[in-house]
Amino acid sequence: MHEALLYDKLPGSRVKCHVCQWRCAIGPGKLGVCRMRRNIDGILYALNYAEVSSLAVDPIEKKPLFHFFPGTQVFSLGTWGCNFHCKHCQNWQISWSDPSFLERDSTTLSPEASIERTKRQHCQGIAWTYNEPAIWLEYTLDGAKLAKEDNLYTVYVTNGYLTPEALDTIGPYLDAYRVDVKGFSDTFYRELAKVSRWQGVLEVTERAQQKWGMHIEIVSNIIPTMNDDDEQLEGIAIWIRDKLGELTPWHVTRFHPQHQMLHLTPTPIATLERACAIGHRVGLRFVYTGNVPGHGNENTVCYSCGNLIIGRIGYHIDIVGLKDSRCKFCGADLNMRG
Numbered sequence: 001m002h003e004a005l006l007y008d009k010l011p012g013s014r015v016k017c018h019v020c021q022w023r024c025a026i027g028p029g030k031l032g033v034c035r036m037r038r039n040i041d042g043i044l045y046a047l048n049y050a051e052v053s054s055l056a057v058d059p060i061e062k063k064p065l066f067h068f069f070p071g072t073q074v075f076s077l078g079t080w081g082c083n084f085h086c087k088h089c090q091n092w093q094i095s096w097s098d099p100s101f102l103e104r105d106s107t108t109l110s111p112e113a114s115i116e117r118t119k120r121q122h123c124q125g126i127a128w129t130y131n132e133p134a135i136w137l138e139y140t141l142d143g144a145k146l147a148k149e150d151n152l153y154t155v156y157v158t159n160g161y162l163t164p165e166a167l168d169t170i171g172p173y174l175d176a177y178r179v180d181v182k183g184f185s186d187t188f189y190r191e192l193a194k195v196s197r198w199q200g201v202l203e204v205t206e207r208a209q210q211k212w213g214m215h216i217e218i219v220s221n222i223i224p225t226m227n228d229d230d231e232q233l234e235g236i237a238i239w240i241r242d243k244l245g246e247l248t249p250w251h252v253t254r255f256h257p258q259h260q261m262l263h264l265t266p267t268p269i270a271t272l273e274r275a276c277a278i279g280h281r282v283g284l285r286f287v288y289t290g291n292v293p294g295h296g297n298e299n300t301v302c303y304s305c306g307n308l309i310i311g312r313i314g315y316h317i318d319i320v321g322l323k324d325s326r327c328k329f330c331g332a333d334l335n336m337r338g
């Protein structure tokens, strides 16, 4: 078992974890909200260190990251548990799990082995994804340090609920931060994931960009009747523009009924197009629809000269207008890395 980072010892063999914004106070023998950190005799252990639930070689576009090493393959790993238990989670079989899954279904993969696999599979980088990567902070930190030694890029696909301290721990070794801004109201976050202080997601994302210079892309999964109102969509778009900059990509993705939200319908395409229109009206330069293969809003188009830069149909991409990360036609800055 691996002793956790970022916790305080409290009287009575209790501990307080500072990895994510729940900041769980955990009694002896108990688990945190993520169900993967256990207090054993006053010491906090990360039960899921090196315990893998899912791994795959994915196109970077699947994360989705559209402005970060386009066309490359990324070695993608997930663990067990999560600090959010969203009602619509598409990976609920792993994110709603408890320690019993570690004995039954887990694959153990050391950080060194994960980097070996990344290179052997001809990937240019590694992503911790599928469930919240901060809940195996210790493992992702060890892997990220090794990845940097091998000039591999590193990606967190995150719900953004980690603490500033956790971000600052992984920050020196993390290149891209693909973060969900799931909605823009207290009611929505409380209803979806029982999270009340969701604004911390915004603060830590701003820190990821401003303190650590990470490449940021935002995803909002648009759920009918829950976060598809103009007020929330405009709130997200304005926050991106004002705090991260107009060149930050925003992906508005189609919801498909999952898990505890089977009673809702898939997002109408017209709703996604309305979200895109709001993003553009507010001044964002790159707004994409997701989970709608073949939709024209998957393409990257230069905001300055209107030429096609990257054509996309699903995960098939065609890079036609990039030169040194800028528009090859007019030289505009496209906020493109790699």
Ligand code: SF4
Residues within 6 Å of the ligand: 017, 018, 019, 020, 021, 022, 023, 024, 031, 032, 033, 034, 035, 036, 037, 082, 083, 134, 135
């Ligand atoms: S990672 Fe978050 S949910 Fe898990 S024990 Fe720590 S504070 Fe609680």
